[in-house]
Amino acid sequence: MKIYNTLSKRKEEFIPLEEGKVKMYVCGPTVYNLIHIGNARPMIVFDTVRRYMEHKGYEVNFVSNFTDVDDKIIKKAIEEGVEASVVSERYIAECKKDMKAMNVKEATTHPKATEEICGMLDMIGTLIEKGHAYAAEDGTVYFRTRSFQGYGKLSHKNLDDLQGGNRSLLVTGEDQKEDPLDFVLWKPKKEGEPYWESSWCDGRPGWHIECSVMSKKYLGEEIDIHAGGEDLIFPHHENEIAQSEAANGKPFAKYWMHNAFLNIDNRKMSKSEGNFFTVRDISEKYDLQVLRFFMLSAHYRSPLNFSAELMEAAQNGYERIVTSVGNLGYLLENTATVTLKEEESGLLEQAKGFITSFEEAMDDDFNSADAIAAIFDLVKFANVHANAGSSKEFLKGLKDEILLLSDICGLIVERKQEMLDRDIEALIGERQAARKAKDFKRADEIRNELLEKGIILEDTREGVKWKRA
RNA sequence: GGCGCAGUAGCCAAGUGGUAAGGCAAUGGUCUGCAACACCAGUAUCCACCGGUUCAAAUCCGGUCUGCGCCUCCA
Numbered sequence: 001m002k003i004y005n006t007l008s009k010r011k012e013e014f015i016p017l018e019e020g021k022v023k024m025y026v027c028g029p030t031v032y033n034l035i036h037i038g039n040a041r042p043m044i045v046f047d048t049v050r051r052y053m054e055h056k057g058y059e060v061n062f063v064s065n066f067t068d069v070d071d072k073i074i075k076k077a078i079e080e081g082v083e084a085s086v087v088s089e090r091y092i093a094e095c096k097k098d099m100k101a102m103n104v105k106e107a108t109t110h111p112k113a114t115e116e117i118c119g120m121l122d123m124i125g126t127l128i129e130k131g132h133a134y135a136a137e138d139g140t141v142y143f144r145t146r147s148f149q150g151y152g153k154l155s156h157k158n159l160d161d162l163q164g165g166n167r168s169l170l171v172t173g174e175d176q177k178e179d180p181l182d183f184v185l186w187k188p189k190k191e192g193e194p195y196w197e198s199s200w201c202d203g204r205p206g207w208h209i210e211c212s213v214m215s216k217k218y219l220g221e222e223i224d225i226h227a228g229g230e231d232l233i234f235p236h237h238e239n240e241i242a243q244s245e246a247a248n249g250k251p252f253a254k255y256w257m258h259n260a261f262l263n264i265d266n267r268k269m270s271k272s273e274g275n276f277f278t279v280r281d282i283s284e285k286y287d288l289q290v291l292r293f294f295m296l297s298a299h300y301r302s303p304l305n306f307s308a309e310l311m312e313a314a315q316n317g318y319e320r321i322v323t324s325v326g327n328l329g330y331l332l333e334n335t336a337t338v339t340l341k342e343e344e345s346g347l348l349e350q351a352k353g354f355i356t357s358f359e360e361a362m363d364d365d366f367n368s369a370d371a372i373a374a375i376f377d378l379v380k381f382a383n384v385h386a387n388a389g390s391s392k393e394f395l396k397g398l399k400d401e402i403l404l405l406s407d408i409c410g411l412i413v414e415r416k417q418e419m420l421d422r423d424i425e426a427l428i429g430e431r432q433a434a435r436k437a438k439d440f441k442r443a444d445e446i447r448n449e450l451l452e453k454g455i456i457l458e459d460t461r462e463g464v465k466w467k468r469a
Numbered sequence: 470g471g472c473g474c475a476g477u478a479g480c481c482a483a484g485u486g487g488u489a490a491g492g493c494a495a496u497g498g499u500c501u502g503c504a505a506c507a508c509c510a511g512u513a514u515c516c517a518c519c520g521g522u523u524c525a526a527a528u529c530c531g532g533u534c535u536g537c538g539c540c541u542c543c544a
Contacts, residue, residue: 029544038544071542157540161471207542229544230474236543260474261538268538297492298482303475303537313481313493320492323506361483369483373491383507440502447504458505465506 001056001363003225004301006233006256007154011365016224017254021059023219024050025253027211027228027236028064028110031091032072034278035098037291037306038229038262038269044292045259045300045366046227047104048410052362055408063218064107065211066092069114069204074193084194085114098279101288103410111214113205117196119213120205123247124185124198132246133185136176139201141186146179148242154256155234183239185209208239215252216244226253230260259300265307277306286311289412293318296368296409317376321406321413324379328386328399329414330465337391344394347385351401354378358405368409375405388462415467424455428464431457 002011016022026046029039050060068088077084092112099106124141127133132148135141145151145159152158159181184206189195195202215223221244228237237256244252261268264275282291294314298304340348354374361370382398406413431446447457450466458465 027544030542036544040544042544155472155539157472161540231539231543234472234539235541259544261544263537266536270543294481301474302482305481310481310493316494317481317492320506327506367483369481369492370490373483376491380508435502438502444503456505459501459503460506461500 002365003255003257004365005254006258009156012255014224014255016058017222020057021061022053022225023061023223024063024225024227025211025215025219025223026062026064026107026226027232028066029095030067030070030072031088031095032070032076033091034280035091035095036269037277037279037282040098040102040279040291041262041295041300041304042227042229042259043099043104044102044295044410045368046257048296048368048408049225049227049257049366050105051408051410052366060108061219062105062107063109063111063215065214066095066110066112067207067210068092068112069194070207078192088112088114094280098283098288101283102279102292103289103412105410109218111218113210113214114194116210116213116217117205119217120186120209121196121198123209123213123216123243126247127185127243130246132242134178135200138176139186139188139198139203140176140184141200142177142182143185143239143242143246144178145181145183145242148246150245151181151242152238154238154241157234157238183208183235185243208236209243211236212240212243212247212252215240216248221248221250221252223253225255225257227257227259230258233258260303262295263303263305266305269306282311286315290315290318292409293372293411296411297372299365299367299369301365318411318413321375321379321402321411322415324382325399325402325406325413326415326465326467327460327462328382328395328402330462331386331388331390332392332395332399334462335388335390335392335395337389338393340391340393344391347381348394348397351378351381351398354381355401355405358408362408371405371409375402375409378402378405424450424453428457428466432464 001014003014004011024046026042029035035043050062053060066088069084073084073087077087080087124133127143128135128141131144133141133143186198186200186203186205186209188201188203193204195204215226226237226240233256241252263269264277267275269276279288279291282288290311291314294306294311295304297314297317354377357377358371358374361367361374364370378398378401382402386395386398403414427446427450431443434440434442434446450457454468456467458467
C-alpha cells in the first residue's frame with residue numbers, strides 16, 4: 001500500500017510503526033456552526049482510508065478532535081448570551097448527526113480541547129524548560145520558532161522566505177514576540193471569555209497545541225498518519241510538528257496526508273461570496289450517500305468542484321449501483337434454484353477479479369475514482385449475468401461482492417425494504433389484473449396514485465418491483 | 470514577491486514512457502402496452518499550445534498561455 005506523504009512529496013510504501021496496527025489522527029472541525037461541505041471532504045476521505053485499512057486487516061486507532069474553544073465559538077456564545085460550552089456542545093451533537101448520515105464511522109476517540117487542558121499545560125511547561133518557548137510579560141506564551149531546526153519541513157518553506165513575505169500586520173501582542181515567526185501556545189483571557197488557571201496567566205490555549213497534546217495522549221508520541229485539509233499544512237501542522245518534536249524529542253507523524261479543497265462553481269467556498277453550503281443544506285435535497293459518492297469519485301488530492309449539475313450526475317451514478325443490488329436482492333428472493341451451476345462458479349471466480357482491481361486502485365494512494373470504476377465494472381458484470389434462472393448461491397455471491405466493495409467506500413447501497421401496507425399491496429395486485437385485462441388506463445391511474453404516495457413501480461422482466469422515491 | 474497544483478470527449482474523471490478506464494448526459498437498437506430499469510452499438514487518431522529527448526510521450530525536459538491554491542482564521 002502506497003501513501004502520498006506531504007513531508008517527502010512522494011508516494012511511499014506504508015509501513016506501520018507496529019505491525020498490524022495503525023495510529024491515525026485527523027484534525028477535526030471547530031464547532032461554532034453546522035459543518036459545511038468542505039468539512040465533509042476530509043471526514044469522508046479519511047473515513048474511507050480507515051475503512052480500507054481495516055479491510056486490509058489493520059487494527060486502526062482513529063482519533064479525531066473537536067476544537068471547542070476558539071474565538072469564533074466565543075463570539076457566537078456572546079451573541080447568544082450563553083456559555084461557550086452551550087454553543088460547542090450543540091454543534092458537536094449536530095456534527096455527529098451529519099457524520100452518521102454520511103456514514104462516517106465514530107472515531108475510536110473524539111477528544112475535546114477543553115478536556116485536555118492539563119496535558120497542554122504540561123507540554124507548554126516542557127517546551128519552556130527546554131528553551132523552545134517563553135512567556136511574555138502579559139503571560140502570553142510563545143513558541144520560539146527558530147529554536148526548532150526542522151521548521152518548514154512539511155510545508156517546504158524556509159524561514160527567510162516567510163519573513164520576506166511577511167506583511168506588516170502588527171496585531172496586538174506582536175511587538176512582544178522575540179521574532180515575528182513565533183506563535184502562541186497560551187494566551188491571556190479577555191473579559192467574559194472562558195479561561196483556565198496557569199502559572200503564566202489565566203487564559204486559554206493556542207490552536208496548534210491542542211492537536212499535539214491530544215495526539216500524544218491517545219496515540220503516543222509517534223504516530224503513523226496525521227491528516228487534514230491541505231490548508232492546515234501551514235501553519236497548523238508545521239507548528240504541531242515543531243511543538244511535538246521539540247517537546248518529545250522524537251519524530252511526530254510518519255505520514256502526512258492532506259486532502260485538496262472543495263470548490264463551489266470553481267471558486268473557493270466562502271460566506272462572503274454567498275456560495276456556502278452546510279452538509280445540512282445538502283441533506284435536504286439529497287441522500288448524503290450521494291455526497292459521499294460524489295466526493296469519492298475524484299482523487300482526494302485533486303481539487304473538486306461542487307455544483308448542482310455534478311450532484312445530479314453523482315446521484316444517477318450512485319443509483320445505478322443501488323438498482324443493481326436491488327435487482328439481485330429481488331432475484332435472490334424469487335429464484336427456485338439453490339445450488340451453484342457449473343458455469344456460475346466460473347463466473348464467480350471471474351468476478352473476484354474486480355476485487356483485485358479495486359484493491360490495486362486503493363493500494364495506490366487511495367485512488368477511489370479507480371476503485372469506484374471497479375465497482376461499476378462489477379455492477380455491469382452482475383447485470384449481464386444474473387437472471388431469473390440464476391442460482392441463489394450465485395446471486396448472493398455477486399450481491400455480497402458489491403456490498404463488500406461499497407462498504408469499504410462507506411457507501412450504503414442496499415435499500416431497506418419496508419413491508420408494504422396492505423392497501424398498497426392490494427393496489428399493485430389490482431393494477432396487475434388491469435394490465436392483464438389490457439385496461440391500461442386503470443393501470444396507469446393506480447401507478448400514479450402510488451407515485452403520489454412516494455412509491456415508484458417498475459415492470460421488469462422479473463416482475464413488478466417498487467421503491468420509495 | 471516566495472512556494473505549489475491543475476489544464477484528458479458535451480460534463481465529471483482515472484491513466485506518469487508502449488499506443489486513451491469508468492460514470493453522467495446525448496444518439497441508434499433490443500426488451501416493454503407505455504414509462505422506468507437493464508442490455509447491445511457506435512461515440513477523443515487524440516490528451517491547452519510550441520519545441521525537444523526517445524524505437525515509442527497524455528505521460529520525461531524546456532518554454533508559452535489559462536485557471537486555481539497556500540504564504541493570514543479557514544477542511
